[in-house]
Amino acid sequence: MQLGSGGKNYREQKVVAVTRKDQVYSILRQAIISSQLAPGEAIRKELVALQLGVSRTPVSDAINRLADEGLVEIYPQTGTFVARLRLDKIETAQFVRIALETAAIRRAAERSSSETVIRLQNNLAQQRKAADSRDFEGFYALDEELHDMICDAAGLVGLREIASKERSQIDRVRRLLLHYETRMVETLKEHEAIVAAIADKSVERAVATMEDHISKMGKMLLQLQTKRPELFAS
Amino acid sequence: MQLGSGGKNYREQKVVAVTRKDQVYSILRQAIISSQLAPGEAIRKELVALQLGVSRTPVSDAINRLADEGLVEIYPQTGTFVARLRLDKIETAQFVRIALETAAIRRAAERSSSETVIRLQNNLAQQRKAADSRDFEGFYALDEELHDMICDAAGLVGLREIASKERSQIDRVRRLLLHYETRMVETLKEHEAIVAAIADKSVERAVATMEDHISKMGKMLLQLQTKRPELFAS
DNA sequence: AGCTAATATGTAACATGTTAGATGTTATTG
DNA sequence: CAATAACATCTAACATGTTACATATTAGCT
Numbered sequence: 033m034q035l036g037s038g039g040k041n042y043r044e045q046k047v048v049a050v051t052r053k054d055q056v057y058s059i060l061r062q063a064i065i066s067s068q069l070a071p072g073e074a075i076r077k078e079l080v081a082l083q084l085g086v087s088r089t090p091v092s093d094a095i096n097r098l099a100d101e102g103l104v105e106i107y108p109q110t111g112t113f114v115a116r117l118r119l120d121k122i123e124t125a126q127f128v129r130i131a132l133e134t135a136a137i138r139r140a141a142e143r144s145s146s147e148t149v150i151r152l153q154n155n156l157a158q159q160r161k162a163a164d165s166r167d168f169e170g171f172y173a174l175d176e177e178l179h180d181m182i183c184d185a186a187g188l189v190g191l192r193e194i195a196s197k198e199r200s201q202i203d204r205v206r207r208l209l210l211h212y213e214t215r216m217v218e219t220l221k222e223h224e225a226i227v228a229a230i231a232d233k234s235v236e237r238a239v240a241t242m243e244d245h246i247s248k249m250g251k252m253l254l255q256l257q258t259k260r261p262e263l264f265a266s
Numbered sequence: 267m268q269l270g271s272g273g274k275n276y277r278e279q280k281v282v283a284v285t286r287k288d289q290v291y292s293i294l295r296q297a298i299i300s301s302q303l304a305p306g307e308a309i310r311k312e313l314v315a316l317q318l319g320v321s322r323t324p325v326s327d328a329i330n331r332l333a334d335e336g337l338v339e340i341y342p343q344t345g346t347f348v349a350r351l352r353l354d355k356i357e358t359a360q361f362v363r364i365a366l367e368t369a370a371i372r373r374a375a376e377r378s379s380s381e382t383v384i385r386l387q388n389n390l391a392q393q394r395k396a397a398d399s400r401d402f403e404g405f406y407a408l409d410e411e412l413h414d415m416i417c418d419a420a421g422l423v424g425l426r427e428i429a430s431k432e433r434s435q436i437d438r439v440r441r442l443l444l445h446y447e448t449r450m451v452e453t454l455k456e457h458e459a460i461v462a463a464i465a466d467k468s469v470e471r472a473v474a475t476m477e478d479h480i481s482k483m484g485k486m487l488l489q490l491q492t493k494r495p496e497l498f499a500s
Numbered sequence: 501a502g503c504t505a506a507t508a509t510g511t512a513a514c515a516t517g518t519t520a521g522a523t524g525t526t527a528t529t530g
Numbered sequence: 531c532a533a534t535a536a537c538a539t540c541t542a543a544c545a546t547g548t549t550a551c552a553t554a555t556t557a558g559c560t
Contacts, residue, residue: 051342051513077542087515092542096327100334102424108285109521109542120423127373127422128366135365188361189354190336198428285543311512321545326512343512343551501560508555519544527536 057094071116071263116265125201140185141238291328305350350499359435374419375472
C-alpha cells in the first residue's frame with residue numbers, strides 16, 4: 033500500500049487524516065459499496081493485511097468502523113463477513129434518508145445563493161452528458177455529488193457526513209442495481225426538477241420533489257430481492 | 267473490570283455483545299455524557315487500561331468508536347481528549363434530531379397501538395413522580411426513554427440506535443444544564459401534549475408538538491455557552 | 501535577549517505474539 | 531447406526547512490544 037506522501041496533521045487545524053487505518057477503511061468501504069466484495073463474503077483480516085502490506089491492527093480498526101456503519105458483520109471468534117442485505121435495514125435507511133434530505137433541502141432552498149445554484153446546474157449539465165453516453169458509473173457518481181451538494185447547501189457543519197454515512201446501505205444496493213437500471217433519464221428529470229425548485233426558492237416544491245425522488249428510487253431498491261435473493265439475509 | 271458471566275454469542279442469533287471493548291466503550295461513553303469526564307480533558311489510554319484492568323487494545327478500540335461518534339478527539343501521536351462542545355456541531359445535531367424525531371413521530375402516530383400508548387402514559391406517570399420529588403436525574407432518564415419509545419413505535423429496525431447516537435452530543439449538553447434547568451414542569455407538559463396527540467392519532471399535531479418541544483430545548487442548550495464558556499471549543 | 505536548531509519526551513499508530521471461543525470433524529460409545 | 535464427546539482448526543479478541551511523529555524544552559548562536 034503506497035501512501036501519498038504522508039500529509040501532516042496539526043493539532044488545531046486538523047487535516048484529511050492519512051493514517052493507515054483510514055486508508056484501509058476507504059479501500060474496504062469502496063470495495064464493499066462497489067460490490068467488489070459481495071454480500072455474505074468472508075473477509076480474512078490477515079489476508080487483507082498481507083495484500084495491503086500492513087499489519088492486522090489497522091485492518092481490524094478499519095473493520096470495526098465498517099461494522100459500526102453496518103457494512104460488515106463480525107462474529108466473535110468466528111469470522112468477519114460483508115453484511116448481507118436486509119430489507120428491514122434498507123427500509124430504515126430509506127426512512128432516515130428521506131427525513132434528513134427533505135429537511136436539508138428545505139434549509140438549502142431557503143438559503144441557497146446564486147453560486148450554489150450555478151454549481152448545482154453545472155452538475156446537472158455533466159449528468160446530461162453522462163446520460164447521453166450511457167456512462168452509468170459516471171452518472172451515479174454525479175448523482176451522489178448532487179445530493180452531497182444539497183446537504184452542504186443547508187449550511188450545517190458535518191451534515192453531509194452524517195447523511196452520507198446513513199446512505200451507505202442504499203448506495204450499495206443502488207450499485208448492485210446499476211446493471212438493471214434503466215431509470216437514468218427519469219432520474220435526471222427528477223434531479224432537474226429538484227434543482228429548479230431550489231433555484232426558484234420554492235421551498236415546499238423542493239421538499240416535495242426530493243421526497244418523490246427518493247421514494248421512487250426506494251421502490252426500485254425493493255425489486256432487487258426478487259432479482260438477486262442470494263444477496264439478502266434471513 | 268468484572269464482566270458479567272460472559273454471555274454466549276451465536277452466529278445466527280446475535281446476542282448483546284460482551285467483549286471487553288464494548289464494556290470499555292459503555293463505561294467511557296457514560297462517563298463522558300455524564301460529564302464525569304469534562305470536555306477538553308485528556309484521556310490517557312494506558313491509565314484507563316490500568317484502571318479497568320485490561321490491555322490498551324480494547325481501550326483504543328472503544329476510543330476509536332467514541333471518536334466516530336464525535337465524543338472524543340484523537341490527535342495522532344499527541345493525545346486523546348474529551349471533545350469540547352462546538353456550537354456548530356450542536357446546531358447540526360439539533361437539526362438532525364428534529365428531522366429524525368418528527369419523521370419518527372409521524373409514523374408512530376399513524377401506527378401506534380393502544381399498548382404503545384399505555385406504555386407512553388406509564389412513562390409520563392413516572393415523570394410526574396420524578397418531577398414532584400425534584401429528581402432531576404430520574405426525570406432525565408425517563409425523558410430519554412420516552413423519546414426512545416416513540417422511535418421504537420415508528421416500527422423501524424435500528425432507528426432508535428441511529429437517533430440515540432445522533433443525540434449523544436445533545437444529551438451531553440443537557441446533562442451539563444441539569445443544575446441550571448428549571449424547565450422540568452414545562453418539559454413534562456410538552457411531553458404530555460406529545461403523548462396526547464399520539465393517543466388521539468392526530469398526526470400533524472404530534473409532529474408540531476414534537477418540533478416545538480425539541481426547539482424549545484435547543485434554545486436552552488445555547489444558553490450554556492454564556493454560563494460555561496470554558497466547555498466550548500474555538 | 502531573541503531566534504533557531506538539537507534534543508528529550510510522551511502519545512497514538514503500528515506490528516506481532518498469545519488466548520479464548522466458535523465450529524467442524526472424527527472417534528467413541530450405546 | 532445414531533448420538534455424543536473429544537479434538538483439531540480457525541478466527542477474533544486481547545496483550546504487549548516497537549516505531550514514528552507532534553510537541554515542549556533546552557542549548558547554542560548571533
